[in-house]
Amino acid sequence: MIDQIRGQKMLIGGKWVGSDEIIEVRDPQDNSLIDTVPAASTEDMLQCIEEAKEGAKIAASMPVHERIRIINAAADYIEENKEKYAFIISKEGSKTIREAQKEAARCIQTLRISAEEARRINGETIPFDQMPGSENRVGYYYRFPIGIIAAITPFNDPLNLVAHKVGPAIASGNAIIVKPATVTPLSALLLAEAFSYAGLPPKVLSVITGHGREIGDILVIHPAIRMISFTGGLKAGEDIVRKAGLKKISMELGSNSPVIVLEDADLEDAVESSVSGAFWAAGQNCLGVQRIYIQESIYETFQKAFISRTEQYCVGDKQSNLTDMGPLITEKEAIRVEKLVQEAIEKGALLLTGGQRNGAFYSPTVLTNVPENCKIAKEEIFGPVVLLYPVADLEEAIEKSNNVDYGLQAGIFTKNLEKAHKAIAQLDVGGIMINDSSDYRIDAMPFGGVKKSGLGREGIKFALQEMTEPKVVCFKLN
Structure with missing residues (x-):
């Protein structure tokens, strides 16, 4: 239970930091104050991206067995504290406690699936001799992480939808910066707490809290960001597409x-x-x-x-x-x-x-x-x-x-x-x-829509494909 206002900190490059400016997190049921989080500045976001550049190198060099261990350890931590997670989901958002308990359970499953899929990022051999003149060539392709992923997440599933971006990002060897919904940031910070407990190397994961008008454009536009994974409204999604530039985009924009x-x-x-x-x-x-x-x-x-x-x-x-x-x-x-x-x-x-x-x-x-x-x-x-x-x-x-x-x-x-x-x-x-x-x-199925419902697919295996790129290797033999 929340006994007093503690003033949460955000996670930037492995460090828990505060800010002079804060955002109040209120319970929509009675508008009571739950807690506060930092209102990140432009400088905070720029620092976050700089830290993530180093984090991307660290993440890419992590062996697969270590990625699996860390993700499973984070899932274990949430399972051991699932009532706390469910309470925060319900307290800061709209869900009843029963709905929140189901979300916490799904988050655990999302992370465990991510750990399993980390071992299945496979490539294939390529028969180069299918082309005349290439009889002396052999090779293959493998998939490599793209670098830094920006995750912008909504209020309605404040834990599991963050896990749907963080889990596959870490499983595939990327760094990730999460910007959670301003009204429900506490669940995302709790997810970061689980990964810190699990021993995730600093700088691989950041969760930065703040107003979109202050830090959103920097995260979207910055050239170091190689992919944006966004879940939210259509207008915001269209705005991101106009601003993002040359980077991968995955979007789930709702439906009717x-x-x-x-x-x-x-x-x-x-x-x-x-x-x-x-x-x-x-x-x-x-x-x-x-x-x-x-x-x-x-x-x-x-x-x-x-x-x-x-x-x-x-x-x-x-x-x-x-x-x-x-x-x-x-x-x-x-x-x-x-x-x-x-x-x-x-x-x-x-x-x-x-x-x-x-x-x-x-x-x-x-x-x-x-x-x-x-x-x-x-x-x-x-x-x-x-x-x-x-x-x-x-x-x-x-x-x-x-x-x-x-x-x-x-x-x-x-x-x-x-x-x-x-x-x-x-x-x-x-x-x-x-x-x-x-x-x-x-959480294992491909999830996404057509028309204005979005671009690409989530679901762990399918998110991993979006978060990696194929590299072709060809040997010319004498």
Whole structure:
């Protein structure tokens, strides 16, 4: 438990340092002060990058067995202190304690997968004699680390999404600088604590806290940074692309995820999965269920069951094991969601349940009859709001599912394999879950989207590919 305000320090080049300028970290539930972190300056970021240059050399020279040992030791540390990690995740963010415990457990798994994949960064032999005149040449390629990676992470998974960048970066022999979300920096600092305990060499990992307007551009633009791994909003992602210059970019930019429910579906399962997928972490979830397309013959039945289950959702104290959903990350975000819902209602949408705000809390909300010209129908809500639509058949559901600028994941509920495969082939998304909501992911799978949902793929094995480059070696034999 947090007994008093200690004033956390940030990790720069292996040293825990403070600053005269601070940022207050507040609990969104009651706006109480949890702790403070340094507000890094331009000079702090420049120093961080200089330290990382040396860190990149150290990381590249680390043998694979040592990378594996360190990552597993960090995972062990988190496992031994998992209640502390879960408490901080829940305290500084939106998640209930039960949701936070699951995130802490996933972080441990993410790191263990990273340790395993460190031993699988393989190359291949190349048959150079496939080209006439090259009969006396043999060779291969291997993968080498790219150098310094900048990781910019969001508030909604403040521990595991940081681990998804740090784990593979260290596994692949890179240095990494993490800039966590300003509102949830404590979990990222706790991850750094685990790696310090595990014996990670100084300068390989830095976690620098501060305002994006002060330090963000330096991190993005600096030529020493060879890759940017960003998870966040579309506008911020587009801004990074414009500024970054010639470097690798991996981005997950959210979505407006659809779920299709056909008349042969297991309705009880479809309702339960979709309610959880819509309101997990107060809907602040890039995979969250936002649009549900239900075949007309079962629409009324589904709607009634969905509303009933939604109204059973317990909203309240994050630290209670009885609570299903806590507040949004700030009252400002709750007001934003409130305005989106109100705009839809003014344009003809019907409010079926919810629609109430109390500070940073916004009740689980269900809308139907939402016009296509509403922002809430086309953009990512990132709040506890879901839209229900009746459709005639699978073809209409697919057409409407694809009619947005995003394409991260989708779900479909059906017992018909032919229809499932049709959805797999025609839905324009990076992943499709059959008989599950869009809100399903394991940390080993390739994760990312198409259209404006992002660039590249996360998931440890796939992140490792992004964080390394192939080098070709050819011997000419006499």
